[in-house]
Amino acid sequence: MPNIAVIGAGVNGVASAIKILEHYVNDGKTPIKVTIISEDFTPNTTGDGSAGLWGPYLLGGTSQAKVYKWSKSMHQFLEKIWLSEDAGEAGVCLLPCIRLSTSTVDTVEDFWRDIVYGAVDLSKEQLAAYNKGRSVKFTSGLSFVTYTSEPIKLLPYLMKRFTRNGGVVVRKRITDLDAFVADSEYDVIVNCSGLGSKTLLNDDQMYAVRGQVSRVRANWIFSAVLDESDDGNYIIPNVVLGGTHQERDYNTKVCQNDRRMIVDGCQRYIPGLEHTECLFDWVGLRPGRTQLRLEAERRGRKLLIHNYGHGGSGVTLCWGCADDVLNILLAAKNGSKL
Numbered sequence: 023m024p025n026i027a028v029i030g031a032g033v034n035g036v037a038s039a040i041k042i043l044e045h046y047v048n049d050g051k052t053p054i055k056v057t058i059i060s061e062d063f064t065p066n067t068t069g070d071g072s073a074g075l076w077g078p079y080l081l082g083g084t085s086q087a088k089v090y091k092w093s094k095s096m097h098q099f100l101e102k103i104w105l106s107e108d109a110g111e112a113g114v115c116l117l118p119c120i121r122l123s124t125s126t127v128d129t130v131e132d133f134w135r136d137i138v139y140g141a142v143d144l145s146k147e148q149l150a151a152y153n154k155g156r157s158v159k160f161t162s163g164l165s166f167v168t169y170t171s172e173p174i175k176l177l178p179y180l181m182k183r184f185t186r187n188g189g190v191v192v193r194k195r196i197t198d199l200d201a202f203v204a205d206s207e208y209d210v211i212v213n214c215s216g217l218g219s220k221t222l223l224n225d226d227q228m229y230a231v232r233g234q235v236s237r238v239r240a241n242w243i244f245s246a247v248l249d250e251s252d253d254g255n256y257i258i259p260n261v262v263l264g265g266t267h268q269e270r271d272y273n274t275k276v277c278q279n280d281r282r283m284i285v286d287g288c289q290r291y292i293p294g295l296e297h298t299e300c301l302f303d304w305v306g307l308r309p310g311r312t313q314l315r316l317e318a319e320r321r322g323r324k325l326l327i328h329n330y331g332h333g334g335s336g337v338t339l340c341w342g343c344a345d346d347v348l349n350i351l352l353a354a355k356n357g358s359k360l
């Protein structure tokens with residue numbers, strides 16, 4: 023019966039660990055052993071400062087078909103939690119959302135419009151309202167209803183589910199992945215180290231996408247607005263004002279110029295934000311990559327599964343990517359390679 027380790031306790035590591043623990047049935051008798059090994063845990067992972075809005079974002083060249091599959095699985099998972107008694111604890115909220123685009127090539131990235139509820143294109147008049155005073159005009163907008171699942175609540179909820187089902191947790195930094203795979207007691211290692219994979223694997227396709235946000239007290243805002251253009255701002259209950267996405271910028275300190283851009287930019291959409299109290303500013307380094315890496319490699323008789331590079335969509339994709347981590351594991355088992 024395989025002994026499985028998941029490196030990383032961000033949304034992707036925890037989702038993958040839960041999927042395996044709950045769905046990898048060995049002989050049906052002996053419970054499987056799954057261990058999350060991580061240097062940091064919530065509230066110190068990349069997702070913890072984000073609003074956790076559902077929506078594919080900053081995914082490089084990752085195939086749309088895969089993003090559709092993975093993000094749909096997460097939307098269905100959030101719907102299940104929303105309709106359960108756990109929504110409050112898990113930080114899941116259903117809210118209206120408007121996404122705006124200045125692209126002259128295509129409309130809002132809406133290959134996923136049938137996943138969300140009630141997607142409708144904004145009319146010319148509605149777009150005009152958002153274009154008032156703008157030099158670069160929005161060319162399209164999509165209005166729909168979707169979920170937020172704030173990792174600062176989702177992660178503790180999922181970690182509790184993991185440990186309650188017998189999952190093991192070890193706080194440790196892996197410095198040499200090859201040695202860890204070769205010498206550790208684990209038969210399967212799932213690498214969900216996010217940006218950590220850049221050093222762990224010397225992966226030069228990985229790069230930080232710096233994100234700074236400001237969190238304000240505005241309990242009268244119940245809907246999200248996102249400007250998808252390059253220096254686009256967003257307002258996401260409750261309430262995160264965004265937001266920068268500076269590629270290859272590893273500065274984790276709050277920058278006052280960025281703060282100005284964020285606050286002034288968001289006030290253009292909702293002028294009432296001028297009267298809100300700023301609670302704190304936060305910076306996170308998104309695990310950017312030319313494309314998300316979800317694949318396996320054999321290391322002798324062991325299996326190493328990679329699941330990292332989720333850019334600005336780790337919360338949106340984590341449950342669907344965990345499905346494929348499990349599928350890889352089951353295929354290896356059925357091929358009796360484990």
Ligand SMILES: Cc1cc2nc3c(=O)[nH]c(=O)nc-3n(C[C@H](O)[C@H](O)[C@H](O)COP(=O)(O)OP(=O)(O)OC[C@H]3O[C@@H](n4cnc5c(N)ncnc54)[C@H](O)[C@@H]3O)c2cc1C
Pocket residue numbers: 029030031032033034035059060061062063067068069070071072073074075076077194195196197214215216217218219222232233234235265305306307308309329330331332333334335336337338339
């Ligand atoms: C400002 C901002 C806003 C965002 N908003 C959203 C949003 O609304 N919706 C959305 O879907 N996404 C959003 N994101 C993106 C999302 O936060 C990330 O894609 C996601 O958190 C990545 O999760 P992960 O588990 O892959 O990596 P991480 O959360 O980075 O976790 C990696 C884990 O691996 C561990 N680790 C790394 N290296 C090692 C090592 N060598 N040894 C042991 N452990 C190691 C770390 O300690 C950590 O626990 C946002 C990001 C930012 C910065």
Ligand SMILES: O=C(O)C(=O)CO
Pocket residue numbers: 075077079080233256264265308333334335
């Ligand atoms: O800032 C990000 O990465 C987002 O996904 C905002 O929704």
